Amino acid sequence: MQQFAKLVQVISNSTKTNEKLSALSEYFATAPARDKTWVLALFTGRRPKRTVNTTQLKNWCIQETGLPEWLFDESYHTVGDLGETIALLLPPPTDRKAAPLHYWMEQLLQLDKADETTKEKFIKSAWSSLDESERFVFNKLITGGFRIGVSQKMMVNALAKTWDIPPATLSHMIIGNWDPREATIEDLLHLHTTGADASRPYPFYLAYPLETPPEELGPPEEWQAEWKWDGIRGQIIKREGQLFVWSRGEELITEKFPEYQPLATALPDGVVLDGEILTYSNNTPLPFQTLQTRIGRKTITRKQLQEAPVAFLAYDLLEWEAADIRDYPLSQRRALLEALVQQVRQPMLQLSPVISFTEWPQLAALREEARAHVSEGVMLKKLSAPYQVGRKRGDWWKWKIDPFTVDAVMLYAQKGHGRRSNLYTDYTFAVRDGDNLVPFAKAYSGLTDKEIAEVDSWIKRHSLEKFGPVRTVEPVQVFEIAFEGIAASNRHKSGIALRFPRIARWRKDKPVSEINTLDDLKRLLEMHRG
Amino acid sequence: MITFTNSGLYCAAGDFYIDPWKPVTRAVITHAHSDHARFGSRYYLCEHATVPLLKIRLGQDINVQGISYYESIYFNGVKVSLHPAGHIIGSAQIRIEKDGEVWVVSGDYKLENDGLSAPFEPVKCHTFITESTFGLPIYRWAPQDQLFAGIGQWIDDNRQLAKASVLLAYSLGKAQRVMQHLQHKTEKFLVHGAIANTQEALVQSGWKLPPIEHITPETPKSAFPNSIIIAPPSADVSWMKKFSPYALGICSGWMTVRGNMRRQNADAGFALSDHADWPGLLSAVKATGAQKVYVTHGFSSVFARYLNEQGIPAEEVVTAYGEEENGNIVNN
Known part of the structure; x- marks a missing residue:
């Protein structure tokens, strides 16, 4: 835990990408194997299930410190972070214990079915065995969310450096469904090179905002324009007879959108679509607010399905006939996509239409009408470009309307x-x-x-x-x-x-x-x- | 015995102010920091060691009288004496007595002996006016030996990479304390002009301080690798450019909270303060035996409420102390 606490400290204090990267690579080179997997999981947003809630943490801290509740609250408002507030308020440890990160993680997960007394006993004894910086990370492990300035890209680069694998390949290897309790990073990399996981999505290619006049992008005929949708970016995967829906936040959300289920039979095997999850009715997208009624719900009611029906506006094809076609130019991927959508003929699978234009000023004028299309502006994609990994300048731009x-x-x-x-x-x-x-x-x-x-x-x-x-x-x-x-x-x-x-x-x-x-x-x- | 006026803490019976923020006739000064020692008063009274510091800050021509700790002076029958506050060199708590009633104004204080300022001593009183800069239980300082060991380790790490270590510390008080405790790490410290000026005034009054060199435009670049550079929090990043490669560390109680540290874009933060932490404030208040406490600058409403709940009647008082620190959180 000490090593992990140190890593968190170095990373969160540093403002320099290189320093963070070298701290991460050093950690991956020296940490216990099972700790590494946890770090990968935690820093790529795979937060384990929360087994203790924040109210419990707060109450136990109040018991341990004897402070009145209002004073705990004042401290919390000033610190702005519950885990850190508790770490600072607790008295110094009385029973120092050195245990690795994975020990604490596994102990925490085991609390899932435990009763309140067992949880309390475990958390309090953990607090009394950890110092302030370890307690801080321990509390953050419980409450979730290490917002310390480690991007997915940085994790990928650190791992790529440690294992000598090209970053684009590696970022595909670590995406998707895996459990840090079951595999070491080495297993994971090996497992994924053999392609065993049918649900595994591709890393999304993300656009940069266009801040210069579009004329600087060159001749208009080299570009494809589409409306920029205000929904949830997603991937629909059909492999081995199964359908998987992923959000850009790398969350598997298949169950949330039962509308897509017919695609499990309608789509051929070995297909991955990139597009937008939108509420959609009468050939028109509905405002984002309607989609909000669908997010975060565990069960979807019939009423919701009627009032906020969901469609998928596809704009890219990443896998076709079980082959990764991200290297194909967009023009070719688009042609395959159009043919596929036409062949499937399902109302919930729509093409995100291409906006036809011949001159930049013409597109600029069309962009002014974006709101009438329930869109946020225009996307520009280079027709000759492959589908890249992560946020990269050059081939994809988002050109939003003024707010x-x-x-x-x-x-x-x-x-x-x-x-x-x-x-x-x-x-x-x-x-x-x-x-x-x-x-x-x-x-x-x-x-x-x-x-x-x-x-x-x-x-x-x-x-x-x-x-x-x-x-x-x-x-x-x-x-x-x-x-x-x-x-x-x-x-x-x-x-x-x-x-x-x-x-x-x-x-x-x-x-x-x-x-x-x-x-x-x-x-x-x-x-x-x- | 003391009223809280627009000009500051006023003792009508003795007709003097303590740390007034507006010009007055007679000002008794707890210590030479600029939010406590302000320009424009006719007569100043302070501890001997504060005199030269007051002069470099307010002008050589001010009318200032120095007295020793524990020495008594009478204003119109009001007995005034100064007692060590442990905050910085010359810092004093001000004890006022009339007809057997005793009030103490703490100024700024800390309980740990920093090796330079006369160590804090609790003074029994009926009414205690205390600061509360760090009046929240999240503020609990580590012993300074531990903090300086941490800073020393950081310097060693920087030297491994042939980097200079730039430490931001308030030019009066914190800077001297830092150099005092790190003097075994270097033959001489390289310092910013503000710190060189303070040092000169202190050395002239007989203080023995570790050797320094004032950084000027003529200082060769070769002087910087591996060096320890001390600068005030107001020092500009562009001024530091020529030290590259360097690492920046901040010495301030505010560095306790990670977010504060990250906001400063520094490489390291050390929670080293010349103010009392939460346990320090509590034990200081209790040691005075005061029946009534007024709480000035800092988390005053919080600390006053907590004291009341502990059975010590306390009230918050609004002052102009600590104000300059709002824009610059590094000073404490």
Whole structure:
């Protein structure tokens, strides 16, 4: 555990990719085999099932420290991370014990069926045997999510370096379904080179935002344009008679979308499709909000299936007749894809249409109509390019339409997490409705570090409450809020829900009397109702 | 005996202020940090060691009187004496007595003996006015020997890679403490101008401090590899460019929380503070035996509430102390 804690410390402190990479490679070269597998699993988002919940952790910490609950809460609001708060609050260890990472992981997983007393006993004894930095990682293993700046790409590069395998090959080897309890990394690499796992998806190719005029991309005839969909990026796999659906977050989500089941028979074997999971009705995508009703549900009701039916808008073919065809140029993959979709003829499998255009200004004009197509903009893909791995510049670009913007006033503030610890960075904004202010959006991003420091200092001097997580502030600071979409909502007081709201800029020049009104938002909603 | 006014902590009976943030006639100063010792007052009173520090910060021509720890001075029948606060060189708690009633103003303080400042001593009083910079139970310092061993190890690691080690430490107090405890690691420290100035003033008053060299535009690049460089938190990254390759470490109590450290884009953070940690604040308050506690700058509402729950009547007081640190969290 000490070695892992050290690794986490080095990686989270470092701002340099090279340092992180060499810390990872050194870890992979020296750590116990079963620990390595766990590190790979944890750093590629394979979080084990949570066997102890955060309320239990908090309560046991309060018992161990004898602190009042409000003081625990104040500490937590300042630190911004539960696992770290607990690690800092607990008294120093009384019974130091050195055990490897996989020991702790396996012990934790075994708690799954244990009763509360057993869990409590185990966690408390673990705390008393670990030092502060080990406790921190131990708590993070329970609560999940190491957001310490290790990207999938970095993991792949570190492993590629250690095992001397090309990164593109390696990233395909570690994707998909595997259990860190059952295999060492070496097994995994071997197993996957023999291709034993029928469900294994391909790493997604991701586009960069286009920030220069499209003219700089060269002649228009070298490019394919499609609408950019606002759904869930996914892969549909048909192998060995079985159907698998993967999300871009590498989650196997086959069960969530029963609509796709007919494809298990309709699709030929040895096919992998890349495309967008969208709610879709009468040949038109529905707003993202409708898809949200399908995400996160374990069981899908008949009503949901009727109100938010799902289709797959396919835009690429990665495997055909059981052969990896990612090296084919897009033009060729597209031709195969079109033939396949036509042959399958299933209503839930649609082609993502190609937008035909001959000149860049023509496409620019079409892009302005993106919202009418329930789309976020335009995708540009080079016809001669292969399907690459990860986010790479050059062949795929996303050219999004400009967001909506409104001016709003800050009403509430909350402290942030991670590197925003002890800073007020999470804000709630309001628009005017007659004499009232109506909160309509929360935003966390968009300000520079310097602006955050300034806003934070203002909030600390102008808030009404002294305790608890939320500060009500004097409604005077005006911000321009940008967002991608707007929908009616009965879950919000304002009656609207925004898609991806963020701060565009701080309008120090604007008085609160000049902010937008709820009527402005409602008009926007009317104009863009699907 | 003390009221909280717009200009600062005021003792009407003796007609003097303690660490006023606006110009006044008579200012009693706990220590020379700029949020406590401000410009413009007519007469200053402080501990002897603070006098030269006050002069380099507020001007050579200020009217300042130095007295020793434990020495008493009377203002209109109010007895005033200074007692070691252990925060930085010359730092004092201020004890005020009239008609048998005793108040103590802590200024900033820490309980651990840093080897330079006169070590903190609890002073019995009826009313105690305490700081609360680190008044949350997450702040619990490791013993300084352990911290400096960690810093020493970090320097060794940097030297393995022929890197300079740049340590950010507040120019008055923290910088001297860091050099004092790391002097076995180098023949001389390379320092920023702000630290060189402080050192000069201290050496002139007879302090024996480890050797330093002031970094100037003429300092050759060959001086930097493997060196230990001490700079104030305000030092610019562009100023450090010429030290490359170097690693940046920050010495501050705020480094306890990982997110704070990551925000600074430093290579290492060491939770080394000249303020009391949570257990330190609690034991200091209890040792005074005070029946009433006023809590100033820091997590004042939290600390006051906790003291009340512990049966010690406490109240939060708003002051201008610690304000300069808002923009720059490294100073503590």
